[in-house]
Amino acid sequence: MRFTWVILFFCISGCILSARERVASFQEQASLTQEPATFVIVHGAWGGSWAFKQLDSILSEQGHRVYRPSLTGQGERVHLASPEIDLYTHILDVVNTVLFEELDEIILVGHSYGGMVITGVADSIPERIARLVYLDAFVPDDGESVMTARGGGELGPERESTDGFVIPRWVNDSDPLPKDVPQSLKTFTTSVSYAHPLAMALPATYILTVDQGKRAEEDDFAFFAQRARQRGWEVVTMTADHNPQWSAVSELAEMLIKTIK
Template identity: 25%
Template sequence: MTNFVLVPGAWLGGWAWDEVAALLRAEGHEVYPVTLSGVAERHGPDAAQVSQAQHVDDIVSVIETNDLYDVVVAGHSYSGIPAGQAAARIGDRLRRVVYVDSNIPTDGQSFIDGWSDEGRAWVEGQLAESGGLWPPLTAEDYADQDLSDDAIALIVARSTPHPGRAISEPAQLVRPIADLPTTYIKCLMDGAEPMPVVRKQLESPQWSLVELNTGHWPMFSRPAELTKILAGLA
């Protein structure tokens, strides 16, 4: 039995993992979906000020409060950044880190630091217009990502603005992520190759790459296939 700590990407709460969590539990694993501070049911008037460091603490707290060992920490999209840092902090509690088509933490770099100048200007403009919050995507943004109409409607209906501070605050690593046992899941409809910073880390003998022929939100588009990959790491 493995303890899975599942962290959703920007705008989403732990509910995003419902189907995968149910499938993993059916195989006998314990599953702890995480809703990060300032998002979903934890969204509130101070959400804009929630830091990326707080998101790391959220994940570590779930692990330490529940006294979990043999932990697989999986982070999707934005949440690869806090998930990777949390994994580096939990020592011998960790079994494996899984990045689900995600960004990965680079010491001293934020989520948006790797974006193009145009992309950063777009995000920073959104934050300025929304009082420091990053507005959720629209239905049109989920096109061509292997999602059903029902899945898109669910995601759009339940998404909440994401803390702007969290995506602009730099990561702080306590140990190199190359040293951690890691699986990177690349969703091919969101680009055929991992981003350059991921390809560099994949040179580590501790890292492995798994490809999944779906879009950027596999917990909605291919929950059974994603579960099979995760369970295979247990």
């Protein structure tokens, strides 16, 4: 009887040890699949890094590193606003963030106008980028600008240009901070270079946001989603307005985490 109990004890101990080993192995595999990523998020026109503060918090809480530079003349850098600022000023803002922070294997995210910026960044330092993510954004061909890219865009009859700046009608001086601010017209008229072979070979994801009850092909940025498909990129849709960093931030965070390959 005592011998039987001894055998039973070792069998149970072995099962427990085996189970613990399996759990440890699973946890180790999970940690490998959850390797922290480095996100660099580029905001859209008239905005600033403040627009992605909540998304930053969600991603950071899950162990990822997040950088969200404000482009020159925008956000907290509005005091630097000048009509001489062009698209390449903004491209260099992001390039220098990557270089001076010594970032590598980044997931570079561009929202709306930010798609123009990340395209130029990719053409400049493709070796630092693991993946591009265009969030309801412009996907320019080589030599295109916001003003010449087809398929809808940032500028329309509801905006006006004054003294070299584009000022959306919803921008009011009396609004409290943080808020959208005027942006240099040159940032919309400067053409971008997209010709570096390494840049053109980078993996990319396009996230098309579609308003509730609206068909994807009716969206203002559907043209650019189709261009992304033609380039062989991953294209996904989410139900949200043009600013999911506010209207669907949890879902957006999940989508960005899924881009970690």
